[in-house]
Amino acid sequence: MKSIRLNKTTRKNYLTYGLVIVAYVILQLMSSSGATTSTLQGMLVPICAYVVMAISLNLTVGILGELSLGHAGFMSVGAFTGVTAAIAAGNAIPSAAIRLIVGMVVGALFAAVIGFLIGIPVLRLRGDYLAIVTLAFGEIIKGIFNNLFVGIDSRGLHISLLSDKTNLAEGGKLIIGGPMGIGSIPKISTFTGGAILIMITLIIVFHLVNSRAGRAIMAVRDNRIAAESIGINITKYKLMAFTVSAALAGAAGSLFAMNYTTIVANKFDFNTSILILVFVVLGGLGNMLGSIIAAAALTILPEALRQFSDYRMLVYAIVLILVMLATNNDTFKAFLAKFKPGKKKKEEVS
Amino acid sequence: MKKFLAMVLALAMVLAIGSAAFADDAFKLGGTGPLTGGAAIYGNAAKNGAEIAAEEINALGGIQIELKYEDDTHDAEKAINAYNTLKDWGMQISLGSVTSKPCEATSAETFEDRIFALTPSASSVAVVEGKDNMFQMCFTDPNQGSLSAQYIVDKGLASKVAVIWKNDDVYSKGIYETFMAKAAELGLEVVSDTTFNDGNATDFSVQIADAQSNSAELVFLPMYYDAASLILTQAAKIGYAPKYFGVDGMDGILSLEGFDTALAEGVILLTPFNADSADEKTASFVAKYQEKFGEIPNQFAADGYDCVYAYYQALTNANATPDMDAAALCDLMIQQFTSMTFNGLTGNNVTWDTAGAVSKSPKGMVIQNGAYVGLD
Numbered sequence: 052m053k054s055i056r057l058n059k060t061t062r063k064n065y066l067t068y069g070l071v072i073v074a075y076v077i078l079q080l081m082s083s084s085g086a087t088t089s090t091l092q093g094m095l096v097p098i099c100a101y102v103v104m105a106i107s108l109n110l111t112v113g114i115l116g117e118l119s120l121g122h123a124g125f126m127s128v129g130a131f132t133g134v135t136a137a138i139a140a141g142n143a144i145p146s147a148a149i150r151l152i153v154g155m156v157v158g159a160l161f162a163a164v165i166g167f168l169i170g171i172p173v174l175r176l177r178g179d180y181l182a183i184v185t186l187a188f189g190e191i192i193k194g195i196f197n198n199l200f201v202g203i204d205s206r207g208l209h210i211s212l213l214s215d216k217t218n219l220a221e222g223g224k225l226i227i228g229g230p231m232g233i234g235s236i237p238k239i240s241t242f243t244g245g246a247i248l249i250m251i252t253l254i255i256v257f258h259l260v261n262s263r264a265g266r267a268i269m270a271v272r273d274n275r276i277a278a279e280s281i282g283i284n285i286t287k288y289k290l291m292a293f294t295v296s297a298a299l300a301g302a303a304g305s306l307f308a309m310n311y312t313t314i315v316a317n318k319f320d321f322n323t324s325i326l327i328l329v330f331v332v333l334g335g336l337g338n339m340l341g342s343i344i345a346a347a348a349l350t351i352l353p354e355a356l357r358q359f360s361d362y363r364m365l366v367y368a369i370v371l372i373l374v375m376l377a378t379n380n381d382t383f384k385a386f387l388a389k390f391k392p393g394k395k396k397k398e399e400v401s
Numbered sequence: 402m403k404k405f406l407a408m409v410l411a412l413a414m415v416l417a418i419g420s421a422a423f424a425d426d427a428f429k430l431g432g433t434g435p436l437t438g439g440a441a442i443y444g445n446a447a448k449n450g451a452e453i454a455a456e457e458i459n460a461l462g463g464i465q466i467e468l469k470y471e472d473d474t475h476d477a478e479k480a481i482n483a484y485n486t487l488k489d490w491g492m493q494i495s496l497g498s499v500t501s502k503p504c505e506a507t508s509a510e511t512f513e514d515r516i517f518a519l520t521p522s523a524s525s526v527a528v529v530e531g532k533d534n535m536f537q538m539c540f541t542d543p544n545q546g547s548l549s550a551q552y553i554v555d556k557g558l559a560s561k562v563a564v565i566w567k568n569d570d571v572y573s574k575g576i577y578e579t580f581m582a583k584a585a586e587l588g589l590e591v592v593s594d595t596t597f598n599d600g601n602a603t604d605f606s607v608q609i610a611d612a613q614s615n616s617a618e619l620v621f622l623p624m625y626y627d628a629a630s631l632i633l634t635q636a637a638k639i640g641y642a643p644k645y646f647g648v649d650g651m652d653g654i655l656s657l658e659g660f661d662t663a664l665a666e667g668v669i670l671l672t673p674f675n676a677d678s679a680d681e682k683t684a685s686f687v688a689k690y691q692e693k694f695g696e697i698p699n700q701f702a703a704d705g706y707d708c709v710y711a712y713y714q715a716l717t718n719a720n721a722t723p724d725m726d727a728a729a730l731c732d733l734m735i736q737q738f739t740s741m742t743f744n745g746l747t748g749n750n751v752t753w754d755t756a757g758a759v760s761k762s763p764k765g766m767v768i769q770n771g772a773y774v775g776l777d
């Protein structure tokens with residue numbers, strides 16, 4: 052008979068699930084009793100989207116060990132395709148919840164396809180090439196969406212590049228308007244939808260990491276030559292992790308976009324990619340719970356600092372540095388370690 | 402450890418110092434705008450203008466206005482956060498957002514929450530479209546483009562025109578499209594039509610060379626002043642000196658740090674506000690603004706100022722009291738704004754249609770000796 056005592060990883064995974072559910076229940080109770088402020092209420096969905104972004108990037112950076120600087124590009128793909136799908140399905144599907152799901156699934160699929168295509172040539176390279184190519188990819192995606200026009204009318208979808216050549220029939224509607232982005236998006240994203248997406252993301256990532264494939268991915272990260280020598284197909288496993296990461300980012304982008312009435316491609320620029328990378332680094336590479344906490348905290352922080360007015364972002368940067376120093380402080384780590392149950396003395400927090 | 406705790410405590414204390422207590426007998430007027438970042442000149446100008454108006458009105462002793470601006474860094478996501486912060490503060494009437502895209506996002510919220518909003522400068526059509534409680538103090542973008550073409554033809558400024566525009570910007574594209582349509586209608590010849598975007602807004606040699614080789618006499622620049630300043634600098638370097646024609650985004654070029662204002666000499670722009678006007682109201686506003694903020698106010702400042710005064714007029718006419726809730730004020734304001742005529746810095750006999758768009762006539766301005774001078 053197997054020991055009923057769960058191993059360390061499993062315990063930590065359940066802790067993560069548990070904390071997400073508890074946070075959801077508390078926030079949901081607070082908002083239904085009117086205890087949340089409008090500010091917090093308005094940030095719930097973007098926090099969910101950023102959390103999913105952070106977890107998915109952590110899969111690429113922390114588990115696969117490749118630096119990606121264009122994660123916002125996948126978010127962008129998901130946002131634009133997902134919203135287009137949700138708007139196009141507007142008449143056929145009356146339920147907002149189902150349209151949200153359709154949007155997220157379509158966004159995830161498109162982002163996955165793009166991630167796969169980008170990954171095929173890039174993941175064969177060694178060194179820092181992925182970082183540079185993903186950086187370029189993010190900019191290219193931005194350029195494409197800034198020049199893409201998509202309209203819908205009774206004859207179906209019309210797509211044109213550079214200028215509006217969609218020639219919509221009467222009653223038709225331009226969905227993506229180039230630099231104007233998408234306007235009048237139905238605001239169908241909900242906190243519940245976001246929380247469910249976080250849970251699905253966690254389940255997918257944890258199961259991938261703890262599977263045979265996940266061990267192969269981490270073997271590639273730890274020692275490429277050793278992994279290759281025992282017959283692991285490096286490109287295959289890299290592609291697997293990268294595509295899953297892209298798909299999750301696409302779903303998050305879709306969720307994010309449908310929380311606002313308008314979205315432009317310039318929103319998903321290099322700065323957004325770096326912001327998400329900051330969540331991952333601050334939360335700890337490979338540490339999903341850390342990513343969740345960092346994403347939520349760093350999304351709320353700039354809003355909590357509003358009374359500093361012009362010095363807000365300066366204070367934000369100082370707080371970031373303090374947090375980095377604190378989490379790398381041995382005394383502080385030892386202090387935290389006291390709260391971890393069943394922690395073996397020999398273990399070192401890396 | 403102690404040190405760390407002390408730091409945390411210090412931070413907590415700083416965070417705890419919230420905003421000061423406010424009076425209950427004042428109307429709470431809130432707005433969002435880019436107070437930091439690339440578009441900060443607009444946000445701060447609108448805020449400063451509105452502040453002066455609020456101070457003047459409060460000094461009169463009648464209706465009291467408490468004004469609060471929150472930073473949105475010209476981003477829709479941050480604008481929603483800023484708007485929600487204002488809502489928590491208890492905002493009763495809103496100044497919307499200063500820039501277009503953020504205002505599109507916040508106007509959907511003000512529409513849903515039934516808070517009346519009058520934006521000083523968010524000029525895209527989508528801002529007011531389909532919202533009965535959203536009004537604009539500035540022209541819509543399409544309006545600016547056709548007015549510009551009309552102005553160039555009417556004044557006989559040029560027969561061959563080059564256009565450089567930003568193809569990933571709502572504002573630039575909106576003006577460009579109507580400008581081209583009007584130019585075709587009026588027989589104005591556009592000899593060079595070039596674009597740039599966010600990522601390559603530093604080198605304009607190709608666009609300038611294209612305009613020069615097609616011997617354009619006038620270059621139309623429907624863009625914000627930051628890119629325009631680079632075009633002026635780079636054209637001067639190669640010795641190309643056409644006439645330049647800008648729209649309200651050009652306003653602010655004279656207060657741009659590090660820009661040689663001599664290069665902007667002779668630039669014509671279409672804007673509803675003229676800081677050099679002999680008009681008494683304008684002169685007093687400009688003097689106050691200079692005293693308080695140390696610079697000459699631009700159109701955005703005047704728009705912000707006018708917005709607060711338009712509210713003052715509407716609130717007075719409607720006999721509104723500060724204890725009314727936002728929804729009640731919203732209904733009163735819709736009624737007032739669709740029926741009243743307003744005289745302000747940016748135009749006389751200003752009226753609004755039921756869609757929320759403003760009707761007023763623009764003024765041509767030319768930059769002479771580092772200052773805006775009326776062209777008419």
